Amino acid sequence: xxxxxxxxxxxxxxxxxxxxxxxxxxxxxxxxxxxxxxxxxxxxxxxxxxxxxxxxxxxxxxxxxxxxxxxxxxxxxxxxxxxxxxxxxxxxxxxxxxxxxxxxxxxxxxxxxxxxxxxxxxxxxxxxxxxxxxxxxx
Numbered sequence: 001x002x003x004x005x006x007x008x009x010x011x012x013x014x015x016x017x018x019x020x021x022x023x024x025x026x027x028x029x030x031x032x033x034x035x036x037x038x039x040x041x042x043x044x045x046x047x048x049x050x051x052x053x054x055x056x057x058x059x060x061x062x063x064x065x066x067x068x069x070x071x072x073x074x075x076x077x078x079x080x081x082x083x084x085x086x087x088x089x090x091x092x093x094x095x096x097x098x099x100x101x102x103x104x105x106x107x108x109x110x111x112x113x114x115x116x117x118x119x120x121x122x123x124x125x126x127x128x129x130x131x132x133x134x135x136x137x138x
Contacts (some may be wrong), residue, residue, distance in 0.1 A: 006077055006078070006079075007078070007079050007080060007098050008076070008077070010075070010076050011033040011034050011035035011074070011075065012033070012072055012074055013033060013034075013071050013073050014031075014034050015032060015071050016069065017031035017065075017069035017070075018030050018066075019028065019067075026058065027058070027059065027060065027064040028056055028057070028062060028064040029057040029058075029062035029063070029065065029069065030054070031055050031057075031069055032054055032055070033052070033055050033075065034051070035051050037049040037051060038100075039078065053079055054095065054096050054097045054098065055097070055098050055100050056098070056099050056100065057100040057103050061102075065083050069105070073105055073106075074105075074107035075105050076103070077102070078100065078103075079101050080099055081096070081098055081101040082096075082099050083097075084096075084097055093121040113130065
């Protein structure tokens with residue numbers, strides 16, 4: 001059996017995405033995604049732990065989506081885990097990143113009719129045309 005390195009996340013951008021270009025002029029879009037983790041307390045669930053995930057999205061699709069990846073937007077990310085290692089001030093550093101294969105925008109920024117970026121416990125409704133009835137297997 002082959003190894004599997006695949007990540008699926010849905011969360012909100014904590015700041016606008018940053019578009020950069022490598023020395024060979026290859027576009028890379030970087031952003032931080034906040035994902036809330038519910039925790040069981042007593043008879044119910046509370047949403048109290050937020051995880052920040054550093055996302056890197058490469059290529060032409062990254063360049064075309066970068067301007068729409070704004071703070072507060074709900075997005076879906078599919079990608080893989082990668083460990084970046086470097087040395088800074090004589091100390092070895094490591095950071096776990098997600099290299100995105102696909103990024104889908106699921107909502108408008110929170111400032112456009114929404115509430116606080118991470119306090120609202122309801123999820124934004126995805127567009128009606130995201131999945132048609134013909135795509136469902138039942």
